[in-house]
Amino acid sequence: MRSVIKVKIYARRTKTQLFKQALGNSRFVWNKLLEKNKERYKKEKKFLFYPDMCKEITKMKEEYPFLKQSPSQTLQQIARKLDRSLKDGIKRKKGFPQFKKKSRYDSILIFPQGFKFEGRKLSLPKIGWVSIKDKITKKKEWERIKASAKQVWIKEEVDGFFAYIVYDREPEPKEKNGEAVGIDVGIKNTLTMSNGEVISLNTKRIMALVRKAEKLQSVIDRKRAINKKRGIKNSKRIEVLERRRDRILKKIQNIKVDFYYKVANHILNNHEYVVVEDLDLKGLKEAEKGSKVIRRKVNKYLQYISLSEFFRILEWKAELYGREIIRVNPKDTSKTCSNCGYVNHELKLSDRVFKCPVCGLKMDRDLNASINILKRGLERIALSSGHGEYMREMVLNREPIRRTLAL
Numbered sequence: 001m002r003s004v005i006k007v008k009i010y011a012r013r014t015k016t017q018l019f020k021q022a023l024g025n026s027r028f029v030w031n032k033l034l035e036k037n038k039e040r041y042k043k044e045k046k047f048l049f050y051p052d053m054c055k056e057i058t059k060m061k062e063e064y065p066f067l068k069q070s071p072s073q074t075l076q077q078i079a080r081k082l083d084r085s086l087k088d089g090i091k092r093k094k095g096f097p098q099f100k101k102k103s104r105y106d107s108i109l110i111f112p113q114g115f116k117f118e119g120r121k122l123s124l125p126k127i128g129w130v131s132i133k134d135k136i137t138k139k140k141e142w143e144r145i146k147a148s149a150k151q152v153w154i155k156e157e158v159d160g161f162f163a164y165i166v167y168d169r170e171p172e173p174k175e176k177n178g179e180a181v182g183i184d185v186g187i188k189n190t191l192t193m194s195n196g197e198v199i200s201l202n203t204k205r206i207m208a209l210v211r212k213a214e215k216l217q218s219v220i221d222r223k224r225a226i227n228k229k230r231g232i233k234n235s236k237r238i239e240v241l242e243r244r245r246d247r248i249l250k251k252i253q254n255i256k257v258d259f260y261y262k263v264a265n266h267i268l269n270n271h272e273y274v275v276v277e278d279l280d281l282k283g284l285k286e287a288e289k290g291s292k293v294i295r296r297k298v299n300k301y302l303q304y305i306s307l308s309e310f311f312r313i314l315e316w317k318a319e320l321y322g323r324e325i326i327r328v329n330p331k332d333t334s335k336t337c338s339n340c341g342y343v344n345h346e347l348k349l350s351d352r353v354f355k356c357p358v359c360g361l362k363m364d365r366d367l368n369a370s371i372n373i374l375k376r377g378l379e380r381i382a383l384s385s386g387h388g389e390y391m392r393e394m395v396l397n398r399e400p401i402r403r404t405l406a407l
């Protein structure tokens with residue numbers, strides 16, 4: 001299966017200058033090709049696709065000699081990317097893709113061939129040798145990655161230049177144990193599992209960072225407005241502030257991703273089947289009925305915690321380990337009694353405990369939901385008898401076990 005590993009690049013200034021130039025050229029070529037496409041469409045209602053765009057690039061190299069410094073395959077890859085975006089836009093009636101703005105971080109160099117590895121060094125066409133470092137990968141694994149590398153991507157991020165190595169990874173199937181678990185994703189506790197385990201992300205720390213980033217953003221906006229009045233275009237001060245903001249956003253991203261990988265490993269190590277809700281509409285669905293404040297809170301939460309990212313990681317890891325992820329309908333998972341099936345429509349978002357007026361069940365709201373999710377999953381996979389026993393073990397009035405993963 002396809003996998004990507006990210007490694008940091010250590011290079012002299014002369015080399016990073018070459019990266020910067022090449023990334024700038026990529027952005028330039030993307031914008032030029034997009035502009036040409038828009039003109040062509042206006043005149044003839046036709047698009048320029050990959051072969052035409054490659055011809056355009058050859059012409060552009062004559063007109064703008066600095067493009068010759070770019071490895072030519074990276075420019076062709078831009079044409080390929082734009083070709084895909086255009087076709088996608090046509091298919092989904094989304095219109096043209098966006099122009100690349102001046103931000104240095106949204107450009108990418110793609111090398112489909114011509115790269116070489118030697119020890120912890122990477123060589124790229126027209127760039128030469130640079131050192132790469134990745135603390136996690138063991139030597140043996142690293143040799144395998146190098147041998148099966150398919151592409152190398154270069155990106156600039158707030159904390160330096162990175163190479164993303166796309167390679168073929170051998171699946172690492174785990175032993176099948178027939179265990180199943182349901183997972184509820186909530187606002188208060190990040191994850192509640194049907195076996196009673198609760199795993200939460202340190203949202204306090206994240207929200208503190210979010211507030212910091214938002215404060216910086218408002219300062220940036222104010223300074224921009226003042227500069228606009230005065231007719232000043234570029235400001236060093238704003239650049240510094242933006243850099244600081246980007247570093248904070250990166251920090252948030254790193255905390256999240258790290259947490260998600262750990263949780264995914266933890267869950268998949270012990271369970272063959274993992275049942276989750278089809279998340280797409282869940283947060284919004286719950287927020288609809290809450291007050292305005294709650295809706296804002298939920299939206300903010302979803303924006304920064306981005307659980308869809310967690311599910312992406314979970315699914316990818318499940319494929320690697322030969323585990324199965326089952327998505328079930330999220331309707332009323334919180335409102336249904338996990339013991340007798342009664343649907344309690346009176347339950348509000350603020351009710352932390354689920355109380356069943358029919359059978360008297362009293363249970364933590366999220367735990368109750370996670371058991372319902374597991375049940376729906378078990379119905380779906382129609383698992384054999386062993387799980388019936390497991391379900392009966394779910395005792396009334398059970399309290400969740402709070403557990404925080406060491407991060």
Ligand SMILES: [Zn+2]
Nearest residue numbers: 337340356359
């Ligand atoms: Zn009940």
